[in-house]
Amino acid sequence: MRKPFFFILISIILFSCHQAKNDFSKDSFLIEGKITNANHKTILLKKLTFNEVIVIDSVVPDKEGNFSFNVALKEKEIYMLFKDGNHYISIIADKGERISFTADYENFEKSYTLKGSPDSENLLELNNHLQPNLQKLDSIGKIWKTAINDANRQEIKKNLDTCYQNILADQRAFQLDFVLKHSSSLAALIALYQPLNREAVLKEETDFAVFEKVSNDLLKALPANSHSINFAKRIKQHKMIELEKEMTQKTKKQYK
Numbered sequence: 319m320r321k322p323f324f325f326i327l328i329s330i331i332l333f334s335c336h337q338a339k340n341d342f343s344k345d346s347f348l349i350e351g352k353i354t355n356a357n358h359k360t361i362l363l364k365k366l367t368f369n370e371v372i373v374i375d376s377v378v379p380d381k382e383g384n385f386s387f388n389v390a391l392k393e394k395e396i397y398m399l400f401k402d403g404n405h406y407i408s409i410i411a412d413k414g415e416r417i418s419f420t421a422d423y424e425n426f427e428k429s430y431t432l433k434g435s436p437d438s439e440n441l442l443e444l445n446n447h448l449q450p451n452l453q454k455l456d457s458i459g460k461i462w463k464t465a466i467n468d469a470n471r472q473e474i475k476k477n478l479d480t481c482y483q484n485i486l487a488d489q490r491a492f493q494l495d496f497v498l499k500h501s502s503s504l505a506a507l508i509a510l511y512q513p514l515n516r517e518a519v520l521k522e523e524t525d526f527a528v529f530e531k532v533s534n535d536l537l538k539a540l541p542a543n544s545h546s547i548n549f550a551k552r553i554k555q556h557k558m559i560e561l562e563k564e565m566t567q568k569t570k571k572q573y574k
Contacts (some may be wrong), residue, residue: 347411347435349399350386351419353379359423362400363387366408368548371398383423393543394437396504401426407445410437410504440496440505447492448512451485455515458482489514497528502539506532507549522556529553 353361356379363374374397379385389397391413399419400406405426411417417438421430428449432442458478465474497506497520510520510529522529533553536546 345392345413346388346390347413347415347417348386348388349409349411349417349419350384351417351421352383353385353401353419353421353423354383355423356383356385357423359401361385363389364398364400364406366396366398368545394504394540394545396508396545407432408438408441408508409435410441410508411435412437437503437505440500440503441508444493444496444505444509444512448489448514451489451514454485455482458485486514486517486519490519493519494525494528497532501532501535504536504540504543504545506536507545526556526560530557 349363358378360376360378362376365372365374374389375387377385377387389411391411394410394412397409397411398406399409401423407421407427407430409417409432412435415435417432417434419430419432427445430442430445432438458481462475462478465471468474493509493512497509500506500509510532511518513519520528530553533546533550536543537550540546
């Protein structure tokens with residue numbers, strides 16, 4: 319019995335749609351979702367390489383805030399979703415990942431949710447610890463601004479400095495634990511260099527053993543990845559420079 323023409327046509331359409339949805343799985347990733355209150359603002363997707371930040375694509379969410387990016391990639395990469403020059407969200411994407419994303423435009427970093435990418439979900443955890451500490455720093459700044467002409471401003475400053483150090487210590491403890499827990503992931507690279515406001519939390523000079531561990535673990539987990547390779551080169555170079563300094567200091571002492 320011959321099938322009705324409309325049945326054949328619907329079957330073809332459904333098959334085509336199914337193919338289109340799955341095209342990204344071969345050598346690309348898809349990020350899609352909703353950004354409320356975007357009001358026709360442009361969202362940029364940029365790729366972070368070891369040396370530069372490259373604009374990959376841009377999109378204006380529709381009136382409901384829906385948007386998507388379908389990006390081809392050769393390896394696991396680090397991307398940044400920008401709402402403007404100062405506000406962005408880090409994403410680690412791999413081939414075949416379909417990432418579901420939501421955020422409010424006005425509270426971009428504070429409000430976003432994400433599913434479909436294990437590494438990116440780890441970065442969400444990192445972000446969710448950072449944001450409250452940034453809010454505390456903002457409160458400290460406001461208190462100091464109102465107390466600038468206060469007669470007890472030196473005592474206030476002392477208390478605020480103590481609060482700042484406590485916040486920094488909390489952030490450092492969290493990031494250190496995060497890095498050690500995810501040392502074989504590109505998420506560890508983000509955490510190593512994530513500042514608290516403008517101050518570095520972890521530093522190569524004082525935390526070199528941690529940086530070196532990430533380099534070794536990353537190279538084992540992702541031996542062909544450009545981030546792993548270039549980070550290993552950076553750590554090796556730093557180690558050589560420190561070794562040269564140490565040898566120079568020993569030589570100077572010998573000839574004194």
